[in-house]
Amino acid sequence: MDDRHSESLSNVHGTVNTEHRTGWRKIFAFLGPAYLVSVGYMDPGNWATDIAGGSAFGYRLIWVLLASNLIALLLQSLSARLGIVRGLDLAQASKNAYPRFVNFCLYILAQIAIIACDLAEIIGMAIGLNLLFGLPMIWGVVLTITDTVLLLFLMNKGMRKLEAFIVSMISVIGIAFLTEMFIVKPDVVEIAKGFIPNNLFKNDEVSHKMLYIAIGIIGATVMPHNLYLHSSLVQTRKISRTKEGIKASLKFNMFDTVIALNLAFLVNAAILILAAGAFFKNGYFEVAEIQDAYKLLENIFGKIAPVLFAVALIASGQSSTVTGTLAGQIIMEGHINLRIAPWMRRLLTRLLAILPAVFTILYFGENALSDLLILSQVVLSLQLGFAIIPLIHFTSDKTKMQGFAIGPLAKIAAWISAVLIVGLNVKLVIDQVNDWISGYPNARVEIYAIVVPLIIGIGVLLLYIFVRPLLFKLKERPARVPHGEATAIGDISPIIYNNIAITIDFSANDRDSIRHAIMQGGKDAAYTLIHVVETAAARYHETEVMDRETQSDVKNLDLYIDDLQRMGYNARGYIGYGMPAKAIAKIVNDEGIDFMVMGSHGHRVLKDLIFGTTVNTVRHMVNVPVLVVKPQAK
Known part of the structure; x- marks a missing residue:
């Protein structure tokens, strides 16, 4: 394959070895990526639509869930195919195929969608904590910021540990709902009838409402960030890049996708069946909020069922937010070529999602969170076409896919799915805008002046994404990668350093630093x-202060210089004052230093947060090579 790019999720790229394995061990090596993707199909947004559908129409919309699952299977398999065959995630492929400005717009839309998805997880977690422990919603929302630490811990442990965590969360959800099925005792015959499609387009009020909920179920099922995520996660498997190796990888990843997404379907079906058996059967037809479902479960079945319900909700929110973070990293690196620290990426996304939740609670009350949850699904709906349409174009390209392009039947099914999903989501957005116009008459000017033009602009961009590959053959530009491209090294001549700086802290590490410099x-x-x-006076004045510590440091530095001069070395000393990084960089830049040696303090994460990271800061403030000497183990 000739695609040139930076590896997607480079810290875990190709870390799970699948070669030299046979039988079940071979299959097991490929299992995992689709499970991380599947949690997006059972997040709190899905819960809301499933509960609304089950309580209002009983088991009649199970077939809609099944249809949504089949569409998801098709699209996720295309996403996995793109990642396996071309070694590109969806964002990287888009970056290579579309102009830079279009990619920037795609990034902004995808980032908003991920924040909207994260918002749904925050609300779900907060509701779960409130129901289970009585924790106020505002505290539950703020508490969700702590999962940044959990994600960093799991990522440092490797992809297999992360996948194990997600599978354990899915198991908690599955076991909770399986237990609730025994408590609710649904009607098996009616469930079977629910798989028979019924007419959603009759011109009556019931059919209109059923269609609206069906749109919500489909719109909440296939999420855009899952397509980005799956195309990257399949690359964590190390495979043979031969035709046979790629073919085998496609087969085993199909097993992974089918198993994982069918489990997600069973969970969603269980939620809808639970709502139908508990609420619709008992005459509660208007249960649309998660909190109402919890309270009614307690009234009908006692305390065990609602506790299981809340535990599953917390597990759903926690697992979904982990995968949303990974997707955020993929779209940022892929679309706009920007790579930042994972903790910063996670914290930024979570803060941007927490702010609207906190604002809603403070100004509109806790009851308004349900409306915010619906709004987050509308935002996700807007983004969906920008992921599906390029994905179909890329996997249909016979030249780039080199023998692994999708066939005519798969292509027709994919385009029908895309038209269906985009069309239904467009209807959902139009209906939502009409609701805003009728529900908030005082804001009509703002809606027509800001919201409507913004939606039109997004529609034009979507049309461009669809039409461009049809009118102009996709001519991919060389990939822009975060670290640039390697060039020929050529002849290597020695570099002579004339003025070498050594940072000193009067510890046992100084000897090693001086030796490396010499x-x-x-x-x-x-x-x-x-x-x-670094005394208080030195930090305040940032100039010479002859306090006791300074006098002692001057004497110690003079001892080092005298020893070096006696051994025949040209040495001199400088004392800086105030913040270490700033003072060191000033001396290096002022004195014409062309090479420097620094001793690493050896701090771990906690001490780095407390004491700072002088070495990394200095590296970005000077324009000379820096050799970092690690302390010798004692």
Whole structure:
């Protein structure tokens, strides 16, 4: 394959070995990516639509869930195919195929969708904590920021540990609902009848309402970030890049996708069946909120059923938010070529999602969170076409897919699915805008001046994404990667350093730092020893202060210099004052240093947060090579 790119999720790319394995061990090696994807199909947004459908119409919309699942299977298999065959995730493929401005717009829309998805997880977690422990919603929302630490921990443990966590959360959800099925005792015959499609387009009020909920079920099922995510996660498997290796990988990943998404379908069906058996059967036809479902379960079946319900809700929110973070990293690196620290990426997304939730609670009350949950699904609906349409174009390209392009039947099914999903979601958005116009008459000017033009602009962009590959053959530009492209090294001549700086802290590490510096310059170079005084007075004045610590440091530095000079080295010393990184960088830049050696303090994460990371800060403030000497183990 000739696609040039930076690896998707590079820290876990190709980390799960699938070669030299046979039988069940081979299959097991490929299982995992689709499970991470599947949690997006059972997040709190799905819960809301499933509960509304089951309580209002009993088992009659199970066939809609099944149809949604079949569409999801098709699209997720295309996403996996793109990642396996071309070694590109969906965002990277879009970056190569569309102009930079279009990619920037696609990134903004995808990022908004991920924030909207994260918002749904926050609300679900907060509701679950409120129901289970009576924790106020505002505290539940704020508490969800702590899962940043959990994600970082899991990512550092490797992809298999992350997948194990997600599978355990799915197991909690599955066991909770399986137990609730025994409590509710649904009607098996009526469930079977629910798989028979019924007419949603009759011109009566019941059919209109059923159609609206059906749109919500489909819109909440296939989520755009899952398509980005799956195309990247399949690349965590190390495979043979031969035709046979790719073919085998496609087969085993299909097993993974079918198993995982069918489990997600069973969970969603269980929620709808639970709502039908508990609420519709008992005459509660208007249960649309998760909190109402919890309270009614307690009234009808006692305390065990609602507790299981709340535990499953918390597990759903926690697992979904982990996968949303991974998708955020993929779209940022893929669409706009920007790579930032995972903790910063996670914290940024979570804060942007928490703010509207906190604002809603403070100004509109806790009851308004359900409306915010619906709004988040509308935002997701807007983004969906921008993921599906490019995906079909990319996997249909016979040249780029090199023998693994999708066939005519798969292509027809994919385009029908795309038209259906985009069409239904467009209807959902139009209906929502009409509701806003009729429900908030004082805001009509703002809606027509801001919301409507914005939707039209998004529609034009969607049309461009669809039409461009049809009118102009996709001519991919060389991929822009975060670290640039390698060039020929050519002849290597030695580099001679004339002025070498050494940072000193009067610890046992100084000896190693000085030795490494001398190895670089020998007796021909000049050596500048730098020590920074960090007393309160030094930090305040950032200039010479002759306090007791400074006087002691000057004497110690003079001892180092005298020893080096006696051994025949050209050495001098400088004392800096205030913040270490700033003071060191100033001396290096002012004194014409061309190479520097710094001792690493050896701090771990907690101490880095407390004491700071001087080495990394200095590296970005100077324009000379920096050699970092790690302390010797004692």
